[in-house]
Amino acid sequence: MPKVVSESQQFADRLRSALESAGVRASPTLVANAFNLRYHGRSITPHTARNWLLGKVMPTQDKLRVLAEWLQVSPDELRFGRAPGKTYVYEMNDGPIEMALADREMIDRYLSLSQAERKTIRDVVSAFVLAKAAERMP
Numbered sequence: 001m002p003k004v005v006s007e008s009q010q011f012a013d014r015l016r017s018a019l020e021s022a023g024v025r026a027s028p029t030l031v032a033n034a035f036n037l038r039y040h041g042r043s044i045t046p047h048t049a050r051n052w053l054l055g056k057v058m059p060t061q062d063k064l065r066v067l068a069e070w071l072q073v074s075p076d077e078l079r080f081g082r083a084p085g086k087t088y089v090y091e092m093n094d095g096p097i098e099m100a101l102a103d104r105e106m107i108d109r110y111l112s113l114s115q116a117e118r119k120t121i122r123d124v125v126s127a128f129v130l131a132k133a134a135e136r137m138p
Contacts, residue, residue, distance in 0.1 A: 012055030014078055018071040026053055039066045072102035
């Protein structure tokens with residue numbers, strides 16, 4: 001019989017994934033401190049953050065909104081996961097990838113730029129790609 005994963009455990013998996021995408025280590029103390037800097041209500045303890053990360057409890061909606069804004073994901077995606085039909089997929093050379101909210105917002109901002117500004121951004125991205133390829137060479 002397949003193991004049933006609780007809703008709070010699924011949330012914890014999405015939270016850890018969002019932290020990783022944001023470049024934040026999933027440390028209860030780090031999460032609690034960073035969260036408390038952004039939340040204007042009663043602060044949380046590292047124990048509370050630990051319980052979120054382990055899927056023992058889920059944050060209240062107001063705390064969920066702060067987490068989502070901090071980690072640049074939508075509150076609904078963090079709370080419920082991606083809904084069918086709402087996933088943004090981009091076809092890459094290696095296959096399709098899902099685009100997170102932060103990536104979609106970045107593309108919207110990119111598209112609002114002038115053609116000359118877009119070219120500058122493309123040149124910068126190309127330079128990063130070339131530098132990364134050069135690092136891989138023996």
